[in-house]
Amino acid sequence: MSDVNAPTGVIEVDAEDLPISCPGPHTPLWNMHPKVFLDVATTGAAMCSYCGQEYRLKPGAKVHGH
Incomplete structure (x- = not known):
């Protein structure tokens, strides 16, 4: 049985x-x-911490400090 509120996978994000x-x-x-x-x-x-969705930086993403 699957949870309909469960995340569907990892969301990859870029520095922008x-x-x-x-x-x-x-x-x-x-x-x-x-x-x-x-x-x-x-x-x-x-x-x-609420829904368990995982977010990950895309490979090679360059995060710049402020």
Whole structure:
């Protein structure tokens, strides 16, 4: 049995997409939860604590400091 709220896979993001927050702008209303900002710049990947969606920097992405 699968969970309909389970993430469908890893979302790869580029440095230009930062900062990353979940849920994303295309998430359906029925699947919303409080907005969480995720730090993928430090470790290269992060997982949402609400829904379990994983976000990962694309290979070769160059994150520039502010």
